[in-house]
Amino acid sequence: MKAKSENVLTGAHYLDGNHASAEGAIAAGCKFFAGYPITPSTEIAERVARRFPLIGGVFIQMEDELASMAAILGAAWGGRKSMSCTSGPGFSLMMENFGLGIMLETPCVLVNVQRGGPSTGLPTLPGQADMMQARWGSHGDYEIIALAPDSPQESFELAIHAFNLSEKYRTPVLVMTDECVGHMTEKVVIPPAEEIDLVERLYTEKPPGEAQPFEWSNYDIPPMLPVGKGYKFHITGLTHDERGYPIINAEAQDENVRRVSDKIKRHTDDIIWLEEKDTDDAEIIMMAYGISSRVMQPAIARAKQDGIKVGQIKMVTVWPFPEKRVRELAGKVKALIMVEMNLGQVYYEMERCAAGKCQTLLVDHAGGTVHNPEVIYNAIKEAAK
């Protein structure tokens, strides 16, 4: 299906990452937004609030982030494409109901414009230190899809992609951007509606009485049941069977939790999106996501001038982690270097997958501003020694 023209602001614009995220979501057909103001994410909510009235959407500023996350799940089950945005403190508050979204297999999108943490941290300055919270922040075992845009243009595109993935895999999807991308203004080209492909929600074709809300044995991804159509289905955050009925024992737990995780794991090749450059004959490969993947460019260019063979991987998806690719490359290169604006989070995944087959280095940063390229350059030199 294609985007609807009334939702798409086709043309070349000068937008910051947050406004671009909002436009992406609107283009994707988002019609319900529940959120709570928090720097540096608020511009997404503000833009949606301005844009929605004339395109049939409802924006509601909730009493807190707990309510926001719960409300977007309710709206999703009501048939809407729904979303919220937040930053660190709000992200923490959303975690329980984010897990409900995973358990109920509910499509929706949550954008986290990361700032420095922990706690109130650095409200107005960037960080990338919620990456492990994105991976494991809600309790229990689950798989998650998280995207990381590096620019306003990509913020627009990945908002659409996030909605598409959430519908395709019937799961909440995270966009893990940061203050720097959120507040950076650049040219954003919004294509005509007919060039934007959307994935629509898959509903059951079975009649009431025959369909179940989590029909996982007959489908790769269980189709959803619509409300108000006589299915009279039940869903619960308790461990459940295909009927959605609670079953409190170890066997049901094993089946339920594995099914929900496996539906992502089976499709990692489809979900994982890496942009690789010069990785074929590299001796050193730089890995980064979001703003850090741009910040490392001058350092890479300089190292190349020094004659070092440097390749790079920009992780457009951070979760699921590209385990297979990292394992492959670790056997070929001298070093893998992760550049991220935290004290080491995604790095440890890279190190785990490298499994001692090459050097692994972390160029860390506590947040508040982006890396100094000099520090990244020095790390490359060190690894090349």
Next chain:
Amino acid sequence: MSVEIQQPPTEEHPKEKLLRMDRIPHIWCPTCGLGTTITAMATALEQLELDLNDVAVVSGIGCTGRVAGYMKLDSFHTTHGRSVPFALGLHIARPDMKTIVFSGDGDLISIGGNHFIHTARRNVDMTVICVNNFIYAMTGGQVAPTTPITARSSTSPYGNYEHPFNLPLLAASSGAVYVARWTALHIRRLTTAIKEAIAKPGFSFVEVIAPCSTLYARLNKLGSGLDLMKFYHDNSVIKHGADLREVDIDFQTKIVVGKFVDIEKPTYIECLNEGNKRVFGDKYKPYGVDHGDS
């Protein structure tokens, strides 16, 4: 000689249309007030003659929270305290449906208290039925924001000393357009209240005082569920339109019941439409009329 085998009677359960019979037996204790409350809700829905496809029930977590699992409706068992905002999202997505929240006093008023007051303030068109058993039952009988002073619970072993909430006053002062309180004994009046609440556009609230025989009654040596029903019989005072400042519930004294509030006020979606219409005029297409696809 031939023996004629008598088939056992195959009479339907009177509420079969509204209950998930494949989930019976339920988990609730004998003489728990939840049985009569869910019956009142089922009867109310029957009497309203609504298309049951257009009714959704949302619960949080607790003994009462399990109600969603037993009603044969589109039904959502969410997280502790978040039934109301989940229901808000569902309602906005499907304003043509009746959205009913059915949950416990701890769920709605303690962990979910903020959502309760804000959703009432916005006058979101939903019905909230709160089963007040004065205790956190599901987790084993801990003190609740509704526990009367001196009543015992597992975490107020020497008697509660905190002021409890007065739920009708809280609901009314937060903006609810319909507020009633009945006990699980007043089945007919409770059914009528639930009917009126569901039919009422806006945020309607029904508090149901119900026995938790296993925990509240036992910890406070009040006898069985039946004894509590007798207590309600002897101590309930019907006072429609009562001054809500005077409907606090003390430990084992009188319980003021009745219909307290029934007023008209534009709902959340009416306000949304009015606000946008004021600014955009005819360019604005009222939300809820055509809530078609996205």
